[in-house]
Amino acid sequence: MKSGFIALIGQPNVGKSSLMNRLIGEKISIVTPKPQTTRDAVRGILTTDSYQMIFVDTPGVLVPKTELGKYMSREADAAARDVDVLVIVLDGTRRFSQRDYEFIEKKLALRLPTYVVVNKTDEAGFEKVYPILSKLSPLMEESGGRGRIKEIIPTSCVDGTNIDVLRGYLESELTDEVMYYPDGYLTDRSERFVVGEIVREKALLLLQDEVPHGIGIVINTFEEKKESVYVEADIVCEKAGHKRIVIGDGGSMIKRIGESARRGMEERLGKRVYLKLFVKVREGWRNKKNYLRDLGYEG
Numbered sequence: 001m002k003s004g005f006i007a008l009i010g011q012p013n014v015g016k017s018s019l020m021n022r023l024i025g026e027k028i029s030i031v032t033p034k035p036q037t038t039r040d041a042v043r044g045i046l047t048t049d050s051y052q053m054i055f056v057d058t059p060g061v062l063v064p065k066t067e068l069g070k071y072m073s074r075e076a077d078a079a080a081r082d083v084d085v086l087v088i089v090l091d092g093t094r095r096f097s098q099r100d101y102e103f104i105e106k107k108l109a110l111r112l113p114t115y116v117v118v119n120k121t122d123e124a125g126f127e128k129v130y131p132i133l134s135k136l137s138p139l140m141e142e143s144g145g146r147g148r149i150k151e152i153i154p155t156s157c158v159d160g161t162n163i164d165v166l167r168g169y170l171e172s173e174l175t176d177e178v179m180y181y182p183d184g185y186l187t188d189r190s191e192r193f194v195v196g197e198i199v200r201e202k203a204l205l206l207l208q209d210e211v212p213h214g215i216g217i218v219i220n221t222f223e224e225k226k227e228s229v230y231v232e233a234d235i236v237c238e239k240a241g242h243k244r245i246v247i248g249d250g251g252s253m254i255k256r257i258g259e260s261a262r263r264g265m266e267e268r269l270g271k272r273v274y275l276k277l278f279v280k281v282r283e284g285w286r287n288k289k290n291y292l293r294d295l296g297y298e299g
C-alpha cells in the first residue's frame with residue numbers, strides 16, 4: 001500500500017477543482033464558471049486496493065486585494081509546501097503568459113516532483129494547446145538550481161482525456177507506506193463545511209457581477225437524524241444592496257438558491273434535507289478580521 005499528498009495549484013478558473021473531482025470520480029469540491037470559487041484548501045481522498053492519493057485542491061493564485069484574498073493566498077501557499085507531488089494546472093484555452101512561466105519556475109525551485117496539466121483540451125483544440133506545450137519545453141530541463149517539469153499532460157475534465165494517464169504518473173510518485181485516512185473517507189472536511197460550500201456554489205451559480213464574490217456562509221445548525229438532516233444557514237453579504245439582490249423579488253432568488261442547495265445536499269449526504277436560509281449583512285466583511293473568523297476564514 002503506497003500513499004502520498006498531491007497539491008493541485010494554478011490560476012483561478014483553470015479547472016483545479018474539476019480535475020480533483022474527476023481524478024477521484026466523486027464530486028468533492030465545488031465548481032463554477034466564476035474565478036475564485038475555491039477559498040480553502042480542501043483534501044480529496046482516493047483509496048484503492050493498492051494506493052491512497054490525498055489530493056489538495058487549492059484556491060487559484062492572484063495578487064490579493066482583500067483580507068479574504070490574503071487568506072486564500074496563504075491557503076494555496078501552505079498547501080503546496082506540505083505535499084509530495086505538485087500538479088500545476090493551466091487552462092488550454094488561454095494564452096500562456098510570462099506570469100504562468102514565472103509561477104512554474106518558482107514552484108520548480110521547491111524541487112518536488114512536478115507535473116504540468118494543460119486542461120480543457122476539449123474546448124481548446126490542438127491549435128491552442130500546441131503553442132503552450134512548446135513554451136513549456138525549456139522547463140523540462142533543469143536550470144539555475146531549480147528542478148524540471150517531469151511530464152506535461154493535456155487533459156479534459158469534460159471528456160476525460162488523459163485523466164487515467166495522469167493518475168498513472170501520480171501513482172508512480174507515491175512513496176509513503178501509511179494509510180492516512182480510513183477506507184471510505186472522501187475528504188478531510190466536515191459535513192458542516194460541505195453543506196456550506198454547496199450553498200455557496202449555488203449562490204455563485206445564480207448571482208451575477210460582484211454580488212457572489214462578497215458572499216460567505218455560516219452554518220448555524222446541522223442536526224443529523226437517521227433519515228434526514230436539518231440545516232440552518234446564513235448567507236452573509238457585504239452590502240445592504242447585495243442583500244436585496246440575494247433575496248430577490250418577493251423572495252424569488254433566495255428560494256432558487258435554497259432549492260438548488262437542498263437538492264445538492266441530498267445528493268451528497270444521501271438523506272432528506274430540510275434547509276432554512278437567512279440573509280445577513282456584514283459590511284465589508286472581506287476586509288475585517290473578526291468577520292472573516294466568524295465565516296471560518298482564519299489562519
Ligand SMILES: Nc1nc2c(ncn2[C@@H]2O[C@H](COP(=O)(O)OP(=O)(O)OP(=O)(O)O)[C@@H](O)[C@H]2O)c(=O)[nH]1
Binds near residue numbers: 012014019060159
Ligand atoms: N471545457 C472545459 N471546461 C472545464 C474543464 N475543466 C473545468 N472546466 C470548467 O472551468 C470552470 C472552472 O472550473 P473549476 O474546477 O471551478 O476551476 P478552479 O481552477 O478550481 O477555479 P478556482 O477555484 O476559482 O481557482 C468551470 O466552469 C468548469 O466546468 C475542461 O476540461 N473542459
Ligand SMILES: [Mg+2]
Binds near residue numbers: 017
Ligand atoms: Mg476551485
